[in-house]
Amino acid sequence: MRVCVIGAGYVGLVTAAVLADLGNDVVTVEANRETLLKLELNSIPFYEAGLEDMVRRTRKAGLLRFTVDIESGVCDTDIVMITVGTPASEDGRCDLRALEAVAASLAALPPGEYFAVIKSTVPAGTADWLEDYLNQAAEGSSWEVVSNPEFLRQGSAIRDAVEADRIIIGAASEKAARTLQELYKPLNRTVLVTDRRSAEMIKYASNSFLAAKISFINEIAVICEKTGADVTKVAEGMALDRRIGGAFLGAGIGFGGSCLPKDLACLIHTAKQHDLRVPLLESVKEINDRQVKILPERLAHIYGEVSGKTVCVWGLAYKPGTDDLRDAPSIRIIDDLIKRNCVVKAFDPMLVARNKIAAMFAKIETYADPYEAAKDAAAILLVTEWGLLREVDWVKLRDIVNVPLILDGRNTFAPHEVEKAGFTYIGIGRGCSAY
Numbered sequence: 001m002r003v004c005v006i007g008a009g010y011v012g013l014v015t016a017a018v019l020a021d022l023g024n025d026v027v028t029v030e031a032n033r034e035t036l037l038k039l040e041l042n043s044i045p046f047y048e049a050g051l052e053d054m055v056r057r058t059r060k061a062g063l064l065r066f067t068v069d070i071e072s073g074v075c076d077t078d079i080v081m082i083t084v085g086t087p088a089s090e091d092g093r094c095d096l097r098a099l100e101a102v103a104a105s106l107a108a109l110p111p112g113e114y115f116a117v118i119k120s121t122v123p124a125g126t127a128d129w130l131e132d133y134l135n136q137a138a139e140g141s142s143w144e145v146v147s148n149p150e151f152l153r154q155g156s157a158i159r160d161a162v163e164a165d166r167i168i169i170g171a172a173s174e175k176a177a178r179t180l181q182e183l184y185k186p187l188n189r190t191v192l193v194t195d196r197r198s199a200e201m202i203k204y205a206s207n208s209f210l211a212a213k214i215s216f217i218n219e220i221a222v223i224c225e226k227t228g229a230d231v232t233k234v235a236e237g238m239a240l241d242r243r244i245g246g247a248f249l250g251a252g253i254g255f256g257g258s259c260l261p262k263d264l265a266c267l268i269h270t271a272k273q274h275d276l277r278v279p280l281l282e283s284v285k286e287i288n289d290r291q292v293k294i295l296p297e298r299l300a301h302i303y304g305e306v307s308g309k310t311v312c313v314w315g316l317a318y319k320p321g322t323d324d325l326r327d328a329p330s331i332r333i334i335d336d337l338i339k340r341n342c343v344v345k346a347f348d349p350m351l352v353a354r355n356k357i358a359a360m361f362a363k364i365e366t367y368a369d370p371y372e373a374a375k376d377a378a379a380i381l382l383v384t385e386w387g388l389l390r391e392v393d394w395v396k397l398r399d400i401v402n403v404p405l406i407l408d409g410r411n412t413f414a415p416h417e418v419e420k421a422g423f424t425y426i427g428i429g430r431g432c433s434a435y
């Protein structure tokens, strides 16, 4: 099929590359000329494993092109996919300005029969609105709009797209649903066809449920700490019940990133718009806001006074496998430490993440090597569980730090391994009632 993807951001680029790799003829519209220039050189503006190769390969095969011009991009295509950003505003409301700008450009296209798909995360009713708007504003044209939310995770986006657990198609007509089913047929995944509003809500409900699982286990972690239980074992035991499952039961300093916090906030905002009380969702957010304070608070509790102490932060990205710092717990933790007058030395393997944090905090020192970042530290705070940290030589580290103390914000390490090397280990919810 001929597909035009509007917006070469995270979702857009991954979607475009995957569809092109399936043999579709894909053109991606990117309004930012600087980004476009980079893409023309096969340079991806963010890190995602395997994406650069896929873009290079599909471009070489003539299946993926880029353009700045929406009209030339859309002309002669079967499907227009909208993948622009929909960030949260201050009050949690979903900011639809980028989508509205695309809508205005689409309305100005020459008369024709068009088929649009919203992949961006948008509140229930947005696809209905877009279709009405286009059919009224675009004289002589007829538009059909489908909702098809994406569920990609950074770091595994290509696999998530190709091996999706489910493909959700929210359509108002059988014909529209069939067109998308045809597009995704080669992937051979489970497809659920719904109405448009339910499809839009599935995305918010899914991400908020994942957030709820994390906050739930973090609540249990607090109780484990006081009762001497180990939350990692509790989660392991819970996971054996197939009704519960093991995913997203990792206790720690909470969830960050560009989706979970924003989608939860947006769902809460939507409820408020309808005068609904949503105490469960509000607690999910409240618990997450509490978790991110734990490490600096524990440090202060242990030392009494942390002013002037050198603190090493391991990991900046909101999770491993990405250089993304959006809503990353590291930012709030570092901010807290600096306000307590600590000397902060941070490690992250991603140069982009290190540069971003250095631009935010004038006083921070950043390192590409975890040992260098730990030099003379009064404590190491594990914030992002990068795989290479699991290979750390604790004995070597013992001679580098000032005080052998690790606060493991992701329950990444086996306490006895760390303690064997002479470190004091403190995890989250691992039976340490003193903190």
Ligand code: UDX
Pocket (backbone or CB within 6 Å): 150, 151, 152, 153, 154, 155, 207, 210, 214, 247, 248, 249, 250, 251, 252, 253, 254, 255, 256, 257, 258, 259, 260, 318, 319
């Ligand atoms: C999420 C959704 O998983 C994905 O379906 C959606 O399309 C986009 O949002 P992403 O933000 O890339 O994906 O990361 P995810 O792997 O979901 O992790 C989100 C946050 O939750 C991270 O900060 C991670 O550290 C945290 N997390 C995850 C936990 O604290 N505990 C867990 O058990 C799992």
